[in-house]
Amino acid sequence: MAVLYKAYSSPPVRCVMMVADILNIKYESQEINPLLREQDSPEMTKKNPMRTIPTWEEDNFVLGDSHAIILYLFDKYAKPEHYYLYPKDKQIRAKVNLRLFFDCGVLFPRLRSVMAPTYMGRLTEMSNSMRKNIDDSYRVLEAYLSDTVYLADDVITLADISVVSTLATLNGLRPIDRFPKLKRWYDKMCEEDFVKRINMPGAQEHIEGLLTLMEMNKSKLKSHI
Ligand SMILES: N[C@@H](CCC(=O)N[C@@H](CS)C(=O)NCC(=O)O)C(=O)O
Known part of the structure; x- marks a missing residue:
């Protein structure tokens, strides 16, 4: 197996x-x-x-x-x-690929740039440049949602599943509220049974873990002054 x-x-x-x-x-x-x-x-x-x-x-x-x-x-x-998850149509498939590369190369690394120093005990809160970089990636997703209900098509594709996994943590650290299309898309994704059952409990655990570690880092760094 x-x-x-x-x-x-x-x-x-x-x-x-x-x-x-x-x-x-x-x-x-x-x-x-x-x-x-x-x-x-x-x-x-x-x-x-x-x-x-x-x-x-x-x-x-x-x-x-x-x-x-x-x-x-x-x-x-x-x-x-x-088959709807990764449609045969070459242009839709290319759009799915682009969003997957975006998650892999841009969105997740921006979350990782918060995770890594938090785990290493160095980050107490997100810096302005972290927030700005995250907002910039929200802006890209907002643009991707201009013509279709989901990120690459009018049905859910692999791109939506990839992005919602990263976004569920990011949204807990930097809410997406200022991005109306992204917010609508996220709320719709959160109605899906597989997102409710599998993604959200793990995301909640991740957010709480990161915020708790940031608080612990604050006390640790204060005690070193
Ligand atoms: N692009 C990779 C990212 C995987 C990744 O960075 N995972 C984290 C956990 S969320 C990890 O293993 N971090 C350990 C490290 O980077 O040393 C993917 O999509 O699988």
Whole structure:
């Protein structure tokens, strides 16, 4: 059986879990604690040299990066009733790809730039430049929602599932309220059963964890003055 190396609070892990749920894929979970850097063990480094979760292992084949994983899962497991997730139309598919690259290359790294110093005990609150960078990426998503109900099409695609996993944490740190189309899209996504069941509890855990660590960092840094 396939194995997903995961921590439930991780946005890209939640993305893979949602796609696996929609495609009805059974897998075993192997918990990895990124705070203890369990992803750095020699065994995990061999499996995924990027040393990140999610990591997917199946039949001696190992894949890192949620975006690569969900495309693989779609290729391998999607049945005709799932084809809407990654439409055959070349231009819509290109739009899905663009949004996936945006999440991978821009949106998630902006969240990660808050996560990493928080975990390292250095961040007590988000800086202005962090807030500005996050707002800039919200502006891009707002523009992507100009012509379609969802991010790449009028139906949910892999792009929406990828972005909602990152956004659910970001929204708890920097609310999207000033971006009306994004807010409408997010509220609609939050009505989906798989988002309610899989994404939101993990996101809540992630937000609370980050805010608690920021508070702890404040007291720790104060006591060093
Ligand atoms: N682009 C990657 C990002 C994965 C990632 O950075 N995951 C975090 C947890 S949310 C992680 O493993 N961080 C450990 C590290 O970067 O050292 C993906 O989509 O899977």
